[in-house]
Amino acid sequence: MYTVDFNLNKLIRKNIANLTPYSSARDEFSGSASVYLDANENPFDNGVNRYPDPLQRVLKSRLSELKGVPADQMILGNGSDEVIDLLFRAFCEPNQGNVIICTPTYGMYEVAANVNAVTIKEVLLDDDFQPDVDAVLKACDSNTRMLILCSPNNPTANVYEEERIQFLLNNFKGIVMLDEAYIDFAPGKTFTQKLIEYPNLVILQTLSKAWGMAGIRLGIGMASKAIVEILNRIKPPYNVNVLSQQKALELLKQEELYSSQVNTILEERGKLIDFLKKLNCVERVYATDSNFVLVKVSSAPELYEYLQTDGIIIRDRSKVVKLENCVRISIGTLEENQNLMQKLIAYDTLKL
Numbered sequence: 165m166y167t168v169d170f171n172l173n174k175l176i177r178k179n180i181a182n183l184t185p186y187s188s189a190r191d192e193f194s195g196s197a198s199v200y201l202d203a204n205e206n207p208f209d210n211g212v213n214r215y216p217d218p219l220q221r222v223l224k225s226r227l228s229e230l231k232g233v234p235a236d237q238m239i240l241g242n243g244s245d246e247v248i249d250l251l252f253r254a255f256c257e258p259n260q261g262n263v264i265i266c267t268p269t270y271g272m273y274e275v276a277a278n279v280n281a282v283t284i285k286e287v288l289l290d291d292d293f294q295p296d297v298d299a300v301l302k303a304c305d306s307n308t309r310m311l312i313l314c315s316p317n318n319p320t321a322n323v324y325e326e327e328r329i330q331f332l333l334n335n336f337k338g339i340v341m342l343d344e345a346y347i348d349f350a351p352g353k354t355f356t357q358k359l360i361e362y363p364n365l366v367i368l369q370t371l372s373k374a375w376g377m378a379g380i381r382l383g384i385g386m387a388s389k390a391i392v393e394i395l396n397r398i399k400p401p402y403n404v405n406v407l408s409q410q411k412a413l414e415l416l417k418q419e420e421l422y423s424s425q426v427n428t429i430l431e432e433r434g435k436l437i438d439f440l441k442k443l444n445c446v447e448r449v450y451a452t453d454s455n456f457v458l459v460k461v462s463s464a465p466e467l468y469e470y471l472q473t474d475g476i477i478i479r480d481r482s483k484v485v486k487l488e489n490c491v492r493i494s495i496g497t498l499e500e501n502q503n504l505m506q507k508l509i510a511y512d513t514l515k516l
């Protein structure tokens with residue numbers, strides 16, 4: 165099934181391939197003992213006086229249960245943003261390599277590329293906001309190291325068709341980074357069970373959205389053991405702090421709360437979409453598989469301004485290519501959404 169000639173050794177940056185990673189006290193002894201005098205920590209217990217587990221083993225074992233992916237195929241980062249940066253550092257040669265993104269998409273990919281002196285090649289999504297697979301393959305050259313796909317995509321809100329993602333996995337010779345930050349809102353659409361088939365696939369998920377933990381910064385990368393091992397070698401040794409690991413474990417136990425919140429958000433999303441479609445100022449509500457909607461209105465800057473004066477902040481995306489007069493609205497609580505809808509009625513009446 166897998167058709168491309170994928171060679172991880174050829175993709176990894178030379179200096180990274182040759183790197184001797186930092187070996188911390190907790191790397192050199194990871195068993196349990198009664199007296200730890202190896203890390204120059206303060207010995208007096210205040211709950212955070214010890215360094216965290218560099219490999220976050222307890223947390224990964226819980227995530228492994230939830231995601232159905234083995235713990236040794238996971239890397240955790242200080243937000244997905246850190247995992248994105250690690251991928252650039254591991255696989256893209258500065259001032260030489262390039263990566264392909266399908267625009268409009270999440271702005272962080274371009275920033276990470278710029279920080280790492282890697283060229284971004286933009287291939288426009290088609291009119292249904294699906295990746296144009298032929299154009300993507302045509303844009304590749306011998307220095308293209310990574311293809312970044314975001315599904316469900318931010319800010320267009322839709323999932324990419326399975327056949328298209330699969331076609332790209334089968335035909336692109338570099339790393340395919342598939343960002344599934346919003347996958348909890350698109351049941352049945354994850355590619356995690358396909359990790360076994362594709363040695364070039366790296367899936368990103370996050371605890372920042374559906375799991376409600378944006379404040380503790382925890383991103384999840386899932387890939388082959390070989391890729392995870394490379395990323396582990398270059399990550400800062402203690403990149404996920406003790407408090408974040410503890411809080412994540414605590415909240416990841418509350419599976420029912422998580423499910424009921426996701427369901428509420430999906431119900432509220434349906435109500436908001438029905439409401440928006442009736443407004444005169446709304447030209448189009450795009451299909452969504454996420455916890456937000458993309459809406460084309462008569463004037464995005466004007467609507468943004470109007471709502472802002474009333475204390476409601478949405479995202480004006482009208483300057484983005486293909487998103488003329490579009491705003492992005494996150495689904496809030498029942499009360500927040502009602503508040504928004506009231507203000508939208510007032511705005512719409514003004515426009516008549």
Ligand SMILES: *Cc1c(COP(=O)(O)O)cnc(C)c1O
Nearest residue numbers: 243244245270318345370372383
């Ligand atoms: C919000 C978001 C993330 C999450 O980033 P974190 O650093 O994990 O908070 C990742 N990708 C996309 C497309 C997002 O919209």
